[in-house]
Each structure stands twice: as structure tokens, then as C-alpha cells.
Amino acid sequence: MRKYITTTLAMGLLGAFVLGNASIAMADGYGTAGCGLGSLVFGNKPGIIQVLAATTNGTFGSQTFGISTGTSNCKDTVPSVVSAKAFIQANREAVAKDIARGQGETITNLTALAGCTSDKAVGSELQKDFKQIFPTEKVSDIQVSDSVVSMLQAHPELACHTLS
Amino acid sequence: MHRVSRAPRLGRLQLPASLVLAAIMAGCGAQLHMPVQDPRVSGDAYVESLVALAHARDLAHSVAWLRLGHYRLGLLGPGFLGDGYTSQADGPEFFLSARGKVDPVAELDATIRALFLSPRDSRRTHPKETAEDAHALCRFPARFMYLQRTLGIDARRIAINSCPQFEHFYQDINPSSVTLVFSSYYLNSPASAFGHTFLRINKAGTFAIGKKRELLDYGIDFSADVDSYNAVIYAWKGLTGMFPATFKQIPYYYKVRQYNDTESRDLWEYQLALQPEQLALLVAHLWELGHTYFDYYYLSENCSYHILSLVEVVVPEIDLTSPLTSPVLPTDTVKALVAAHGLVHDVHYRPSLRTQFRSRVKDMSDDELDLVEDLVYDAETALPGTLNDERKIAVLDAAADLVDMRYGEALVMKTDSAAAKIKQRLLERRAAIQQPSAVLDIPPPRDKAPEVGHGSHRVGLGGAAAHGMFAPSLDIRINLHDLADPTSGYPELNAIEFLHARVQIWPDGKLVADDLGLFRVTSLTVQNRFDRKLSWKLDIGATTLDDHACTRCFAAHMGGGVGMTFAPFGDAFAFWLTTDANAYYAPKLAGIGGSGTRLAVGPAGGVRLRIAPTLVTLWTGEYMFLPWQAPKGVYRADAILRWVYLNNFALSLEARALQNGYEGQLVSFSYF
Structure with missing residues (x-):
């Protein structure tokens, strides 16, 4: 019996090692979130947030998502030009698809954030402007967000109050 | 089920309120039982009358107060270290009393007194x-x-009338309701294989647009802040509570x-049915928690647990966390919520990108499917004039989703310019x-909702027959699901087991461990023209070998395999083939160079047929070559027929063939 116990213990340690390894390998890219060991956010590397932070040229880089006093700078969901741009940058891949499709969840949320009155009208307008917003795939997230906001501003009939 | 919990009543030593008051008036209260750091005992008779009232009503041991302080009764019970209570909060800033961590009474007294301090005397953190x-x-x-509601505090006597940062926080969140979100199993990373839960605080409608704009709500997450990349330290700290975790x-x-x-x-x-005052209390308490940290325990005090302990604060009449047993799984917390009668009032399903893609191609013709596939390789592929605009849109939309499915990560990271170019052109x-x-419009797959799944623990009693002998057997599994278990609420072709043990008592009186799984995952992804993901499995534990090199020996085992799964007629019937590599160790095993170690490599496969949702049969087999060892190869085959005759009860008929013989088992399982 003792043999079994020793074996079990040894395997347990081995298991922990493998588990740990798997988690770390995963943390190099996406997907550190999840329950258990996976939801241990790696230092200043919380998965996609950090990835997005890197790709949006520091718009989010200085932000943390803590709740406590002084560190809660996470105010990207209140209608404003800054919030609208941050939203577009963080959701760029989905925004591109929805603009091409003339509708979608990111269009509806952007409409709300920009204070416009109709997501249908916003979707239709941005779909028309697709080539101007995305002239090539190389255009940066920040450029995309700037173009979308100026497109919306250029159309008074969309009544995007937040952006005026 | 409506579980109502009672505040534990403790026969503890308590001075009558008047005596406490007298002692305090005499100016010796602080010296009597309070550390120097505690807020000074107020000279204000009003404040002390509140303290006395709180004592008289024993508020410190009310469920509401204990939950606000995240107090749990200690292992050593009442009478030890401040009534036996310890708060799960670990940051010192969460307590106003120096004894607050272990003493709900001292913390309550300190809180009442601190409320009436002048802002000058506040300790900045x-x-x-x-x-x-x-x-x-x-x-x-x-x-x-809470104190104002129970003690009727006269707010005019409090020296401040605004909290700029808290008010800012509250206005930003602007709550109208709260939703618990369950993110389903993700076997492709073992660490989040059991799923994840977090809260979403839904904003009140301050936007001009009347439609849903959930993306702009806040997610509230409880997660650990990790400081080590070393695998061993990381795993060890995660299991032993050495990482601090914050909201x-x-x-x-x-x-x-x-x-x-x-x-x-x-x-x-899962949208919770909360009254406005409960909602306000939840956000206010979140602010309190945001200032502190908890030690993170992978198996117990994990993300799911503390999300629930936050919700529990605003529903004192419902006991959500006490029935949870370690390890606390996200599904357990979802089940606890759903079981609390009337707490969940709406369930909403948000399909993943893969689910959306499947829905887009579900009713396409073969020609259209060909186009979708071609477009992902060559975005200039011409769409035939026979397609109307509606069908062209369907094909292009599906192709764009497929690009995201395959290259989504690279697109966000901007590491794959070819994929970016294809997506650009498609759009x-x-x-x-x-x-x-x-x-x-994707209808929620109700039979896959986590709360309809079988219980996460399993225990089985049965009998085994082998070599003309019979043995009673006991089977215990801490978590969670194997391929023969009832499929409702679980992914059809994924299995994950954590701590599984099967023991048998043979006639010679020997207690034999037959099987021990520390961690087992099988992730089968069905091959189709759009999804080429490989299937894989991993197994760490110990199992029984019975061949010419080792007769009925229990060997430590680590192995895995990679291969492909096919399901030509739908998910109910699937088969798979993998290439496996295994390592075994047992002292009496004649392994490599006479050592107890065996290395094995070879093909393996399986067939699974879901005859009905309550009847599954699973056949697996392998042939392992043993290089430079004797015998040259060994085989193993297993067959299982499992019948769920009642919700959470199943009968399992199992057979196994090894080189030295056969074994049959009949086990009765219950899930809980």
C-alpha cells in the first residue's frame, strides 16, 4: 500500500508540473481567463487585454482594470469621442466585419456610444464608406477609429450627439 | 429549493450592553479589549448607543453582517480566536478593527465608530x-x-456628505440589473477546461438608442495576480493560496x-432578479471588495466561488456558498444560482464565433459550401451569376467568419499579413x-445549458469479475465527466476527469487500486471541411497492467495522443484514431533494461455511439509497441455500456481485455 501512496504522490507532483506548464504555454498568447489555474492573470499580462493594449498603441496600455481607488481608469463605456474610438480600436476585427455587413452588435453599441439615433442608418452609412475607412488591411486601429468617427460626424442626419 | 440559512448562535461570553457602555464611558474601553489601532471609542453618547443597540441585537452575528465581512466559521469552531470566525478577505485595508479579520463583533463596533469620525481622522490607504x-x-x-437599515442611523450626524470616488464609480457602472455569465468548457487549455464565471452589471438605459448594447456593460471578474512564470511555483502557489486575487x-x-x-x-x-436596493448594495459592496484582496485557492476560493460570495451578500435569505464543496467548479455555482428559487429570472445564450459560423453554413448547398472554402484561399474567387444577392451575402459572410475562426488570433496580433489581406478583400x-x-437567429441549445448537466461528483458501487474470482469495487471521481456519462449539459465529445479512483477488494483480502486518474482530458474535434482541428488526449495517473512483463500490477502512468475524429452521420456516432505515447512505472515491472519503467508507443482508437440521450456505449482500444522491451507489444481494449435510468443515476456495464485475461464490471453510479 505504501508503494501506491508514494507512486500517487510522485504522480501528483508530476501532474502539477504538467498542468502548470500547459497553463504557462497558454498564457503566452490568449486565454489566460478561465476558472482555476487559468484565471490567474499573469502579472501584467492579462491575455487579450494586453494584446489589444499593444495593438492600440497604448490607448489601454496605461490602464488597469482594478476597482480600487485611483486605479480605476476604465471608463470606456460612457458616451464620448474617446470612448467611441477606444471601442472601435478594441473591437476592430469585429467592427470591420459588421461595417461590411451593414449591421451587427458592434454597430448597435457604437451607435449608442456615439449618441446617434438609428443603428440601421449608421450601419448603412458605414457600409457605403467601407473603402474609405479600410482602404487596405494595413491601416492601423487608430486610423480606423479616427475615420469612423469623422464619417459619423460628417453626416448630421445620423445625429450622433456625443461626437458633435 | 429555497434554502434559508440561520445565523449561527453561539454561546459566547458577552458583556451586557449596559456594562460595556459603562466601561466605555469610564474611558477604559480601549484598553480593555481593543487594540490601539482601532478607532477611538467615541465620547459621543449617540454613537455608543448605536454600538450598544448593535450588541443587544447581536447584529455582528447576523447573516447579513457575516457575509458583508466574508466571515466563515473556522475549523476550530466557536470560542477560538474571536468566536471561531475568520474573514476570507486577506487585505488589511478591508478591516477597520485590528481584530477585524477574526472578530465580526470588533469589526462591527469599529465600523459604527469610524462612521462618525471626522474626515481628518480617516486613515488613507x-x-x-x-x-x-x-x-x-x-x-x-x-x-x-446595512447599518442604516438595521440601526436607523441618523445620517445628519455623519461628518461628510459626499464620496467623490465612490460616486464616480457608481455613476460609471450605473446599474440596472446583474447577470452571471458562464463561459463554457475550454478543453484546449487545461487550465480553463472547467469553464469560468463572472458577473456583468447591466447599465441603466442612458443611451439614446433603445436597443441592447451589452458590450458597453461592465464585466466583473475575480482573478489572481500572478507573479511567477515558473511552472512548479505557479502550480504550487495556485493550489495553496499564495497568489493574491482581486476583483x-x-x-x-x-x-x-x-x-x-x-x-x-x-x-x-443568467440575469438575476434583484430589487433596486439589492442592486445598489451589490455595487456598493463591490466597491468595498475592490479595495482589498483574497488569497486565491485554485480548488476552493477561486473565481467562481467569490463571484457567488459577492452575490450572496445581497440575498441573505439564500445560502449559495455553504453547500459548495471543494473543488468549486463554475458549473456548481451556476447550479446553485439556478436552484435558488426565483433568483434567476432570465437565461440568455450568446453563441460563439464557431457556433455562428455553423449556423451560417447549416443550410447551404454543396456548391455554396465549396465557394466558402475557396474564398478563404482565394478571396477573388468569382461568385457565379446564378447566385442572387442574398446568397452572395450568405457565402461572403460565412467566408469572413471562417477567416476569423482560423486566423482570428493572428489578425488581432497582426502577425499574418496574408490572412489580413484575404479578410480585407472579402469584406x-x-x-x-x-x-x-x-x-x-440561433436558438439556445437548452440541453447543453450547464445547469442541466449531471452532478459534478460521482460515486459508484459495483462488482468486478476476473480470473474466476469476484470482487466488490468502489469508484470515486471528484470531477467531472467522461465520454460515457450522460451528455446533457456537457460537450458531446469532450471528457475531463480530475481525481478518479477505483478500488477492488479481492477474495484474498487484498485491497487493490485498479485505476487512478489524477487528470484526464480527451478533446475530440470532429473533422469536417472547415474544422481541421486535431483531437488529443492526456492522461496522468496510475492504472493496472496485466501482461507478460507484469502480472496484475498497478503502474504509474503518463501518456497522451494526437489524432483525428470522424462523425460522418452526426455527433451521435463518432470514431477516432490517435497515435499514443505512454510511460509506465511499477517496481515489479520488467521494463527497459530491467528497470521498472516501460515506454510504449502505438495506435489507439475509439468508437462512441449515443443510442439515446440516456444510453451511451463507448469502445476503446490500443496496441502499444514496447521498443527494446519484452514483450514486443501489448494491447488493451475497453467496452462500456452506460444507462441513465434516473436523473443522476446510471448503471455501467464494463469489460476490459488485457494480455493476461479479461475483466468484467458492473457499477452503479450516482452523480451529485
Whole structure:
């Protein structure tokens, strides 16, 4: 019996090692979130947030998502030009698809954030402007967000109050 | 089931309220039982009358107060270390009394007194805090709400009238309701294989647009802040509570992008039926928790547990966390919520990118499917004139989703310029057809909702027969699911087991461990033209070998395999082939060079047929070559027929063939 116990213990340690390894390998890219060991956010590397932070040229880089006093700078969901741009940058891949499709969840949320009155009208307008917003795939997230906001501003009939 | 919990009543030593008051009036209260750091005993008769009233009503042991302080009764029970209570909160800033961590009474007294301090005397915990923000009222707004309700505090006597930072926080969140979100199993990373839960605080309708705009709500996450990349330290610290964990506030769109898109996980959203005052209390308490940390325990005090302990604060009449047993799984917390009668009033399903794609191609013709596939390789592929605009849109939309499914991560990281170019071109072509796409309508797969799944623990009693002998057997599995278990609420072709043991008692009186699984995962992904993901499995534990090199020996085992799964007629019937590598160790095993180690490599496979949702049969087999060892090869075959005759009860008929013989077992399982 003792043999079994020793074996079990040894395997347990081995298991922990493998588990740990798997988690770390995963943390190099996406997907550190999840329950258990996976939801241990790696230092200043919380998965996609950090990835997005890197790709949006520091718009989010200085932000943390803590709740406590002084560190809660996470105010990207209140209608404003800054919030609208941050939203577009963080959701760029989905925004591109929805603009091409003339509708979608990111269009509806952007409409709300920009204070416009109709997501249908916003979707239709941005779909028309697709080539101007995305002239090539190389255009940066920040450029995309700037173009979308100026497109919306250029159309008074969309009544995007937040952006005026 | 409506579980109502009672505040534990303790026969503890307590001075009559008048005596306490007298002692305090005499000016010796602080010396009597309070550490120097505690708020000074107030000279104010009103404040002390509140303290006395709280004592008389024993508020410190009310469920509401104990939950606000996250107190749990200690292992050593009442009478030891401040009534046997210990708070699960670990940051010192969460307590106003120096004894607050272990003494709910001292913490309550200190809170009442601190509320009436002048802002000048507030202890700042953060350099950016103003004196007002550091005041107890602003640091502990939920405690204040509770005390005002129970003691009828005269708020005019409190020296401050605003909390700039808390008010800012509250207005930003602007709550109208709260939703618990379950992110489904993600076997492709063992660490989040059991799923994940977090809260979403839904904003009140301050936007001009009347429609849903959930992406702009806040997700509330409880997660650990890890400081080590060393695998061993990391695993060890995660299991033993050595990482601090904090509550975090993240716009929901990050969550959707990560779970729905990048990881292709379906989300289940459970909206809670809370009254406005409960909602306000929840957000106020979240603010209190945001100032502190908890030690993170992978198996018990994990993300799911503390999300529930936050919800529990606003529903004192419901006991959500006590029935949970370690390890606490996200599904257990979802089940606890759903079981609390009337707490969940709406369930919403948010399909992942993969689910959306499947829905888009579900009814396509073969020609259209060919086009979708071609477009992903060559975005210029011509669409035949026979397709009308509606069908062109369907094909282009599906192709764009497929690009995201395959290259989503690279696109966000901007590491794959070819994929980016294809997506750009597909979207240009799509935008050129100036019509909005139809809204996808994907009905929630109710039978896959996590709360309808079998219990996460399993125990089985049965008998084994082998070599003409019979043995009773006991089977215990801590978590969670294997391929023969009932499929409702679980992915059809994924298995994950944590701590599984089967023991048998043979006639010679020997207690034999037959099988021990520390961690087992099988992730089978069905091959189709769009999904080429490999299937894989991993097994760490110990198992029984019975061949010419080792007769009935129990060997430590580590192995894995990679291969492909096929399901030509739908998910009910699947088969798979893998290439496996295994290592075994047992002292009496004649292994490599006479050592006890065996290395094995070879093909393995399986067939699974779901005859009915309650009847599954699973056949697996392997042939392992043993290089430079004797015998040259060994085989193993297993067959299982499992019948769920009642919800959470199953009978399992199992057979196994090894080189030295056969074994049959009949086991009766119950899930809980």
C-alpha cells in the first residue's frame, strides 16, 4: 500500500508540473481567463487585454482594470469621442466585419456610444464608406477609429450627439 | 429549493450592553479589549448607543453582517480566536478593527465608530484618496447601508456628505440589473477546461438608442495576480493560496472578444432578479471588495466561488456558498444560482464565433459550401451569376467568419499579413453589396445549458469479475465527466476527469487500486471541411497492467495522443484514431533494461455511439509497441455500456481485455 501512496504522490507532483506548464504555454498568447489555474492573470499580462493594449498603441496600455481607488481608469463605456474610438480600436476585427455587413452588435453599441439615433442608418452609412475607412488591411486601429468617427460626424442626419 | 440559512448562535461570553457602555464611558474601553489601532471609542453618547443597540441585537452575528465581512466559521469552531470566525478577505485595508479579520463583533463596533469620525481622522490607504474618500462611509458604503437599515442611523450626524470616488464609480457602472455569465468548457487549455464565471452589471438605459448594447456593460471578474512564470511555483502557489486575487472591472466587449471570438466559447447569461436596493448594495459592496484582496485557492476560493460570495451578500435569505464543496467548479455555482428559487429570472445564450459560423453554413448547398472554402484561399474567387444577392451575402459572410475562426488570433496580433489581406478583400466584396445582412437567429441549445448537466461528483458501487474470482469495487471521481456519462449539459465529445479512483477488494483480502486518474482530458474535434482541428488526449495517473512483463500490477502512468475524429452521420456516432505515447512505472515491472519503467508507443482508437440521450456505449482500444522491451507489444481494449435510468443515476456495464485475461464490471453510479 505504501508503494501506491508514494507512486500517487510522485504522480501528483508530476501532474502539477504538467498542468502548470500547459497553463504557462497558454498564457503566452490568449486565454489566460478561465476558472482555476487559468484565471490567474499573469502579472501584467492579462491575455487579450494586453494584446489589444499593444495593438492600440497604448490607448489601454496605461490602464488597469482594478476597482480600487485611483486605479480605476476604465471608463470606456460612457458616451464620448474617446470612448467611441477606444471601442472601435478594441473591437476592430469585429467592427470591420459588421461595417461590411451593414449591421451587427458592434454597430448597435457604437451607435449608442456615439449618441446617434438609428443603428440601421449608421450601419448603412458605414457600409457605403467601407473603402474609405479600410482602404487596405494595413491601416492601423487608430486610423480606423479616427475615420469612423469623422464619417459619423460628417453626416448630421445620423445625429450622433456625443461626437458633435 | 429555497434554502434559508440561520445565523449561527453561539454561546459566547458577552458583556451586557449596559456594562460595556459603562466601561466605555469610564474611558477604559480601549484598553480593555481593543487594540490601539482601532478607532477611538467615541465620547459621543449617540454613537455608543448605536454600538450598544448593535450588541443587544447581536447584529455582528447576523447573516447579513457575516457575509458583508466574508466571515466563515473556522475549523476550530466557536470560542477560538474571536468566536471561531475568520474573514476570507486577506487585505488589511478591508478591516477597520485590528481584530477585524477574526472578530465580526470588533469589526462591527469599529465600523459604527469610524462612521462618525471626522474626515481628518480617516486613515488613507491610497495616495490619491481625498480625506473624504478615505472616510469609513466612502470606503464601506455597503456596510453603511446595512447599518442604516438595521440601526436607523441618523445620517445628519455623519461628518461628510459626499464620496467623490465612490460616486464616480457608481455613476460609471450605473446599474440596472446583474447577470452571471458562464463561459463554457475550454478543453484546449487545461487550465480553463472547467469553464469560468463572472458577473456583468447591466447599465441603466442612458443611451439614446433603445436597443441592447451589452458590450458597453461592465464585466466583473475575480482573478489572481500572478507573479511567477515558473511552472512548479505557479502550480504550487495556485493550489495553496499564495497568489493574491482581486476583483476587476472590464468592459464586457473585451470578454466577448476573448471568449466568443478568440476562444470560440459559448456564453450562458443568467440575469438575476434583484430589487433596486439589492442592486445598489451589490455595487456598493463591490466597491468595498475592490479595495482589498483574497488569497486565491485554485480548488476552493477561486473565481467562481467569490463571484457567488459577492452575490450572496445581497440575498441573505439564500445560502449559495455553504453547500459548495471543494473543488468549486463554475458549473456548481451556476447550479446553485439556478436552484435558488426565483433568483434567476432570465437565461440568455450568446453563441460563439464557431457556433455562428455553423449556423451560417447549416443550410447551404454543396456548391455554396465549396465557394466558402475557396474564398478563404482565394478571396477573388468569382461568385457565379446564378447566385442572387442574398446568397452572395450568405457565402461572403460565412467566408469572413471562417477567416476569423482560423486566423482570428493572428489578425488581432497582426502577425499574418496574408490572412489580413484575404479578410480585407472579402469584406470589400461584401460591402459592395449595399444591403444589411440578415440577423442570425440561433436558438439556445437548452440541453447543453450547464445547469442541466449531471452532478459534478460521482460515486459508484459495483462488482468486478476476473480470473474466476469476484470482487466488490468502489469508484470515486471528484470531477467531472467522461465520454460515457450522460451528455446533457456537457460537450458531446469532450471528457475531463480530475481525481478518479477505483478500488477492488479481492477474495484474498487484498485491497487493490485498479485505476487512478489524477487528470484526464480527451478533446475530440470532429473533422469536417472547415474544422481541421486535431483531437488529443492526456492522461496522468496510475492504472493496472496485466501482461507478460507484469502480472496484475498497478503502474504509474503518463501518456497522451494526437489524432483525428470522424462523425460522418452526426455527433451521435463518432470514431477516432490517435497515435499514443505512454510511460509506465511499477517496481515489479520488467521494463527497459530491467528497470521498472516501460515506454510504449502505438495506435489507439475509439468508437462512441449515443443510442439515446440516456444510453451511451463507448469502445476503446490500443496496441502499444514496447521498443527494446519484452514483450514486443501489448494491447488493451475497453467496452462500456452506460444507462441513465434516473436523473443522476446510471448503471455501467464494463469489460476490459488485457494480455493476461479479461475483466468484467458492473457499477452503479450516482452523480451529485
